[in-house]
Amino acid sequence: MSRRGMxxxxxxxxxxxxxxxxxxxxxxxxxxxxxxxxxxxxxxxARELELDTRTTLLDALREHLQLTGTxxxxxxxxxxxxxxxxxxxxxxxxxxxxxxxxxxxxxxxEGLGTPDDLHPMQAAFIVHDGYQCGYCTPGQICSAVxxxxxxxxxxxxxxxxxxxxxxxxxxxxxxxxMSGNICRCGAYSNxxxxxxxxxxxxx
Amino acid sequence: MKFDTPATTNPIDRLKVIxxxxxxxxxxxxxxxxxxxxxEQRDIPANAAYGFIVGSAIAKGRLVSVDTxxxxxxxxxxxxxxxxxxxxxxxxxxxxxxxxxxxxIEHYHQAIALVVAETFEQARAAAALVRADYARAxxxxxxxxxxxxxxxxxPMFGTIADTAVGDFDAAFAAAPVTLDARYTTPDHxxxxxxxxxxxxxxxxxxxxxxxxxxxxxxxxxDMAKTLGIPKENxxxxxxxxxxxxxxxxxxxxxxxxxxxxxxxxxxxxxxxLPRPFIANNTTHRPATIQRIRLGATKDGKITAIGHESxxxxxxxxxxxxxxxxxxxxxxxxxxxxxxxxxVLDLPEGNAMRAPGEAxxxxxxxxxxxxxxxxxxxxxxxxxxxNDTQVDPEKPERPFSQRQLNECLTTGAGKFGWAKRSAKPGxxxxxxxxxxxxxxxxxxxxxxxxxxxxxRLDKAGVVTVETDMTDIGTGSYTIIAQxxxxxxxxxxxxxxxxxxDSAFPVSAGSGGQWGAxxxxxxxxxxxxxxxxxxxxxxxxxxxxxxxxDGEIRSGDRRVSLGEAAGDAGLVAExxxxxxxxxxxxxxxxxxxxxxxxxxxxxxxxIRIRRMLAVCAAGRILNPKAxxxxxxxxxxxxxxxxxxEELAVDKRFGFFVNHDLAGYEVPVxxxxxxxxxxxxxxxxxxxxxxxxxxxGELGICGVAAAVANAVYNxxxxxxxxxxxxxxxxxxxxxxxx
Numbered sequence: 040m041s042r043r044g045m046x047x048x049x050x051x052x053x054x055x056x057x058x059x060x061x062x063x064x065x066x067x068x069x070x071x072x073x074x075x076x077x078x079x080x081x082x083x084x085a086r087e088l089e090l091d092t093r094t095t096l097l098d099a100l101r102e103h104l105q106l107t108g109t110x111x112x113x114x115x116x117x118x119x120x121x122x123x124x125x126x127x128x129x130x131x132x133x134x135x136x137x138x139x140x141x142x143x144x145x146x147x148x149e150g151l152g153t154p155d156d157l158h159p160m161q162a163a164f165i166v167h168d169g170y171q172c173g174y175c176t177p178g179q180i181c182s183a184v185x186x187x188x189x190x191x192x193x194x195x196x197x198x199x200x201x202x203x204x205x206x207x208x209x210x211x212x213x214x215x216x217m218s219g220n221i222c223r224c225g226a227y228s229n230x231x232x233x234x235x236x237x238x239x240x241x242x
Numbered sequence: 243m244k245f246d247t248p249a250t251t252n253p254i255d256r257l258k259v260i261x262x263x264x265x266x267x268x269x270x271x272x273x274x275x276x277x278x279x280x281x282e283q284r285d286i287p288a289n290a291a292y293g294f295i296v297g298s299a300i301a302k303g304r305l306v307s308v309d310t311x312x313x314x315x316x317x318x319x320x321x322x323x324x325x326x327x328x329x330x331x332x333x334x335x336x337x338x339x340x341x342x343x344x345x346x347i348e349h350y351h352q353a354i355a356l357v358v359a360e361t362f363e364q365a366r367a368a369a370a371l372v373r374a375d376y377a378r379a380x381x382x383x384x385x386x387x388x389x390x391x392x393x394x395x396x397p398m399f400g401t402i403a404d405t406a407v408g409d410f411d412a413a414f415a416a417a418p419v420t421l422d423a424r425y426t427t428p429d430h431x432x433x434x435x436x437x438x439x440x441x442x443x444x445x446x447x448x449x450x451x452x453x454x455x456x457x458x459x460x461x462x463x464d465m466a467k468t469l470g471i472p473k474e475n476x477x478x479x480x481x482x483x484x485x486x487x488x489x490x491x492x493x494x495x496x497x498x499x500x501x502x503x504x505x506x507x508x509x510x511x512x513x514x515l516p517r518p519f520i521a522n523n524t525t526h527r528p529a530t531i532q533r534i535r536l537g538a539t540k541d542g543k544i545t546a547i548g549h550e551s552x553x554x555x556x557x558x559x560x561x562x563x564x565x566x567x568x569x570x571x572x573x574x575x576x577x578x579x580x581x582x583x584x585v586l587d588l589p590e591g592n593a594m595r596a597p598g599e600a601x602x603x604x605x606x607x608x609x610x611x612x613x614x615x616x617x618x619x620x621x622x623x624x625x626x627x628n629d630t631q632v633d634p635e636k637p638e639r640p641f642s643q644r645q646l647n648e649c650l651t652t653g654a655g656k657f658g659w660a661k662r663s664a665k666p667g668x669x670x671x672x673x674x675x676x677x678x679x680x681x682x683x684x685x686x687x688x689x690x691x692x693x694x695x696x697r698l699d700k701a702g703v704v705t706v707e708t709d710m711t712d713i714g715t716g717s718y719t720i721i722a723q724x725x726x727x728x729x730x731x732x733x734x735x736x737x738x739x740x741x742d743s744a745f746p747v748s749a750g751s752g753g754q755w756g757a758x759x760x761x762x763x764x765x766x767x768x769x770x771x772x773x774x775x776x777x778x779x780x781x782x783x784x785x786x787x788x789x790d791g792e793i794r795s796g797d798r799r800v801s802l803g804e805a806a807g808d809a810g811l812v813a814e815x816x817x818x819x820x821x822x823x824x825x826x827x828x829x830x831x832x833x834x835x836x837x838x839x840x841x842x843x844x845x846x847i848r849i850r851r852m853l854a855v856c857a858a859g860r861i862l863n864p865k866a867x868x869x870x871x872x873x874x875x876x877x878x879x880x881x882x883x884x885e886e887l888a889v890d891k892r893f894g895f896f897v898n899h900d901l902a903g904y905e906v907p908v909x910x911x912x913x914x915x916x917x918x919x920x921x922x923x924x925x926x927x928x929x930x931x932x933x934x935x936g937e938l939g940i941c942g943v944a945a946a947v948a949n950a951v952y953n954x955x956x957x958x959x960x961x962x963x964x965x966x967x968x969x970x971x972x973x974x975x976x977x
Contacts, residue, residue, distance in 0.1 A: 165270065174436040
């Protein structure tokens, strides 16, 4: 019998015995949340927060700083919707506790551009229709901006053929590096065109 | 306005704004993170608390007890809601299982409790302290095992279980060339990027829900029915939706539990379903087992076509209507289709993008490929030979438009189909075996009643209000284009407000009916506004022109702003439909082409090129329509190569219930995609002369990929997804 089978079998037998009554009355005391004070620079602005230490960087941004442009798609580092740029590198902000970022500099989608003053990557996404529902879009754009910087900095990827030559923003390099950002609407073909346009402009 | 005779020339035919590739008007908000989704609404009462749902750990049985003492004592906890204290709850018309389980449990991860606390972290931690004791009952979780007990489903939405024309059995037995094959498609998860999410707030006996929902009016009705309150007491707001694909057609546990939690806590409550909860708590596309039999003459004329499909659902649920397209797609005098529905105790099955046709064509279009090979025919020629311009079950009904053959031939030319080797396993590119596949795409058009209100102000700005939703489809933009075209104003003079039950009831987003239906409703409202403008100026609306922000009649030219004046003008109307959809079979057609490479040694499958050619009526915004199609092609590629909810047949749940286990296509899986729209207008569908396209795009894609894999390798896989383990045994020997 599997471990799960064992657990299920014992749970089923427990249901016909009297365990619940025995433990129902004694509520065990839970400790009060552990709080910590942290300082962040977010989109160029100094912010101080007192947070439950269980708070992720993602929830610090969304629920405490009202920067809801950064999205929670899975909260498990599986989708990339929460991508932000911390000290120049993109990360999944859901996989990182806020207290790990005391003193860090964070750039979110709101820090890249605004509806009236778009970042070139945001403008390119609009022109190439690199989004549909828009929920993965801030993460895609933050990732895309960081990907071009990674290529510029010569950081290789899984598909880089020659590790001694400068990395180039080829289609496969971009696709490989963007593969942590899922778009269920399936705008990938258009997103690639948007990033390629910006890469060309920067080159 | 009632649409009961085919459209003639109307202001939309000017095509100054409609039909032009147009950037989304919501683009600047979406690309900067400024578009507020359900969980992010700012315009809500202060002091919102956080809810975290506890799901059932058994698939079927009874909740013996729920011990909430530890959870209640945990820091920050405000209240805990279970079936025991939630009061009497009804069930919505569109829900199969109850959204709050207990004492009976109907499926795994059915909600059994809600913990409301001051913070998200506190609610989540306390939810882990809720202890449930269950009496587990035996359930049915295996579709194959349940096939023999499957019965004809009761008719739903006009879909009947069985159809028959001629004598299928005799014709099949007599046919010189036959195919009899079994195909399976697995359970699929919508996996939209935004989890189901709701903020609920009560003001006295009035409830407001800010939620992610495709069908505002349906969901107001179902929430009212579930809570037992008048629907007038509910306002539902859903301005931005982070993907739906059918998964947000209905109220789900987030909406109900937020409403119950907010009532109990006497504070607004916000809930987002955790990702690992979604696959089993919400709905999915049910798995199918399909048997297809084709009989043909030696020269390729189909004489017998039979399609049977088995699927399962909870008691009271419905079938996956996988035989639907087979009733309409190909000619043949002797026909038989049959659907059977088994009771399964898996989570609730329901609509996912192109329900019926998506899995139906996954099977049928492999069968057509197999049959073409048996006949020694090119699969495009075989399809063209068996085209029909009338409903083959009711030949008195012509198709309103049907350009399937043109889609196939246009695509063949564009894709370089002539270079395909008819013999499988014959083309090589270094270590890659290469192959091409084709499949037909088919999806019916549906028109639904849809209303809108339009306002004109003294600045000449037209504001459209309708409860229509934009789930990534581009509704905001095509509605703005429609109003701009009708009123003769530029796009930046139109404001579109969507997704609020305070607005007139629209068709909503589903079944690819949204684009044509919702814009037709806006057309009707604008026609009324044109009359109001003309009447106010004493002009005749019938001969007035609306151009460049002016109304013009004879020598008179008056700006719309001036006509509206300080008081402004407002008009409201809806588009309703007569019987044109009965007289004409309104469908959309397409052809999908795919080229794959399969690693000769490892069986790794890579999609190299994809092309879709679509004929789907007038394309209102070619840019957004193209995106709908490439997105659907991407989801089709997922269905072909990776997507499968793995069923634990002992305990009755989907094992891979997150985005790490349920694989969907990522950037590296998808090549450049081409889409061609054939020139078409369909005057029988609405004054817009449009049809749907968002679901057509997925129909047939998976089969085109599977056929390409066969063409590359010679290995025919009939059980989706087509993964490399199913190829390895049959790959050609490596030289």
